[in-house]
Amino acid sequence: MNKVTYLTKEGLAKLKDELDQLMNVERPKISKQIGEAIEKGDISENAEYDAAKDAQGMLEAKIALLRGQLANARIIDESQINTETVQILNKVTIKNKKNNQVMKYTIVGEQEANLREGKISIDTPIAKGLLGKKVGEVVDIKVPSGIIPFEIVEISI
Secondary structure (H helix, E strand, C coil): CCCCEEECHHHHHHHHHHHHHHHHHHHHHHHHHHHHHHHCCCCCCCHHHHHHHHHHHHHHHHHHHHHHHHHCEEECCHHHCCCCCCCCCCEEEEEECCCCCEEEEEEECHHHCEHHHCEEECCCHHHHHHCCCCCCCEEEEEECCEEEEEEEEEEEC
8 A cells, every 4th residue: 555645735746747857858868878779789788778777767666656656645735724733734843851952843745855944754753743732742752862852832834
């Protein structure tokens, strides 16, 4: 069974654009490279042919992955988001109770996660631990370095 992929409308458009690029630009380019390598003669010892076939295999795997994600995509209705409890697409301000460091994250689907932009995947231990919790709650979250207590300071959209 394939995993559900949660996406915003923008995330869905980005995923479709990437798939289109791979299928309509990259795939023909690799086919052309394979054809050129075949024209050069004996393919049994042709490094260009082997490299192009490897690239084709990786490309087809990526296309299959993206198609699977699109087939299992669930678009998040942003109008249904509230801030009573932590849920996907919320901006959550949390405070590490061990060192008093305050962090702000937006919880997004795996495809849209980008730590530099403060967007963490709903599949991360921190996001999983925060889901369904309210402002003021302290949550013990298991991370690679151990268990850290986080206080939920603010939930916003």
